[in-house]
Amino acid sequence: MKNNVTISQVAKEAGVSKTTISRYLNGKFENMSQDTRQRIEKTIAQLDYHPNRQAQSLKSKKSYLIGVVVSDISNMYSSLLLKGIGSILSKSNYQMIIIDGGNSLKQEQELLEKLLEQPIEGIILQPLSPETSHYDFLTQHKLPVVLVDRETAPTHWPVVTMNNIAATLEIAKYIIEKDYEKVVVVTEPIKDVLTRQLRYRTLREHLKMNGKKIQLISTAVDDTLKKELLDAIQGPEKTAIFALNGRVLLGILKILQEEKINIPEQVGVTGFDDWNITELISPGITCIEQQSEKIGEAAGTLMLQSLEKENAEDEIILPAKIHYRHSL
Numbered sequence: 001m002k003n004n005v006t007i008s009q010v011a012k013e014a015g016v017s018k019t020t021i022s023r024y025l026n027g028k029f030e031n032m033s034q035d036t037r038q039r040i041e042k043t044i045a046q047l048d049y050h051p052n053r054q055a056q057s058l059k060s061k062k063s064y065l066i067g068v069v070v071s072d073i074s075n076m077y078s079s080l081l082l083k084g085i086g087s088i089l090s091k092s093n094y095q096m097i098i099i100d101g102g103n104s105l106k107q108e109q110e111l112l113e114k115l116l117e118q119p120i121e122g123i124i125l126q127p128l129s130p131e132t133s134h135y136d137f138l139t140q141h142k143l144p145v146v147l148v149d150r151e152t153a154p155t156h157w158p159v160v161t162m163n164n165i166a167a168t169l170e171i172a173k174y175i176i177e178k179d180y181e182k183v184v185v186v187t188e189p190i191k192d193v194l195t196r197q198l199r200y201r202t203l204r205e206h207l208k209m210n211g212k213k214i215q216l217i218s219t220a221v222d223d224t225l226k227k228e229l230l231d232a233i234q235g236p237e238k239t240a241i242f243a244l245n246g247r248v249l250l251g252i253l254k255i256l257q258e259e260k261i262n263i264p265e266q267v268g269v270t271g272f273d274d275w276n277i278t279e280l281i282s283p284g285i286t287c288i289e290q291q292s293e294k295i296g297e298a299a300g301t302l303m304l305q306s307l308e309k310e311n312a313e314d315e316i317i318l319p320a321k322i323h324y325r326h327s328l
Contacts, residue, residue: 005049014043025051027092027304051093063119064094066303069112070126071150073100075247076275077292078126081148084296085124085303092304094121101128109134116141122303124148130194132156144306148299149292150195158306160299160316164195167288167320168202171242171270174286175207178328180268181237182213186229186252187244190218196244199272203242213237221251229255233267240328243271253281268328274321284325294318 011018016036023032024040043049068085070078086096099115101108105128112135115123122144127135132152138145139156147159175183185203190196200216207214217228229252233239243249249271256263263269263283274289298316305312 005047007049007051010040010043010047010049013047014040016040025093063121065118065120066094066096067099067112067115067118067120067123068096068125069099069101069108069115069123071101071108071128072103073098077149077246077273077290080275080292081126081296081299084293084298085148085300086296087293088297088300088304094304101126103128105129105134112138116143122146122307124299124303126150127152128192130192130197144303146299146302146306148295150193153194155314158302158312158314158316160295160302160318161195162290162295162318162320164198164320165202167322168199169206170322171286171288172203172206174324175240175242175268175270175328176210176212178240178268179238180212180240180328182215182235182239183207183242184215184217184229184232184239185242185244186217186219186225186248186271188218188220188248190216190244199244221247225251226255230259233261238268240268240270243269245271246273246275249273249278249285249287253278253285263327270328274323279323279325283327285327286325287323289321289323291318291321 007018007021011021014021020036021040024037029037066089068082070081072078082098089096097115097118097120099111101111108128120143123138124146126149127147130152132154135152145157147157149161151159151161183203185200187196187200190200204214215232217232219225219228233241241252243252252269256267261267270286272288272290274287278285278287295318298318302312302316
């Protein structure tokens with residue numbers, strides 16, 4: 001089809017005004033019937049119409065750009081999170097400028113400052129610091145900010161996260177039902193992320209209340225983890241390992257496989273996340289799935305509400321899914 005189709009041609013073919021087409025392209029569907037929306041969508045597809053984003057931006061004085069900052073883009077969680085955010089923003093013609101914090105607070109701050117030099121309309125942030133003060137400079141720009149996955153304290157911006165306490169507590173009860181005497185909790189540095197602290201505190205309180213031993217390994221997923229983990233699971237107690245995030249869980253499974261340690265005969269294993277990988281690893285790993293794509297969708301929706309000055313929620317907590325398999 002022709003590449004120089006105009007908005008006037010689309011309007012004429014669809015039998016509506018140019019204003020209606022413009023509203024459709026900007027995601028403003030209020031007072032627009034479903035039949036009209038479907039007719040416009042079909043017409044755009046048939047004519048192979050591609051709106052001129054630069055012209056749209058100049059006319060509306062909007063950039064349709066949202067900065068999205070993730071802590072580590074190599075993490076599967078981040079990939080699914082971005083997919084969810086993008087699926088919502090694209091429906092209203094917004095595009096993402098994706099920034100990778102690289103698990104470095106210094107890098108995150110430098111890139112955020114560069115991002116603020118761009119004509120963005122809002123920021124969705126997976127913060128590397130648990131302290132709101134590290135992000136005070138964002139308030140000077142008066143842009144909508146939505147936190148995702150992790151909170152900062154004191155609370156300042158709306159946040160989308162999962163029900164960390166309820167999900168962790170459910171697995172803790174299951175560990176107790178299985179008569180484990182000791183739980184080794186493994187995490188990347190715990191002081192950096194409030195979510196990790198919350199999960200560990202929930203585990204520790206419930207397990208100790210039921211007379212179970214608990215040991216924390218807070219470290220990077222590198223060569224040092226292997227020795228610490230193997231030392232921790234030695235001893236006569238029936239022991240389970242609980243990984244506080246997916247990167248750690250996969251690192252643990254790799255170590256146990258290398259050392260030919262049988263699950264669950266020699267040690268039980270569970271934790272976050274579930275990326276359809278853990279069901280393939282024998283004997284099937286009991287996991288907490290965070291539904292990161294849905295968290296991203298909720299964050300994208302919250303950002304659009306903030307941009308439209310709608311009454312947005314201060315906190316959205318989504319349920320996790322527990323996949324019970326055979327590793328405990």
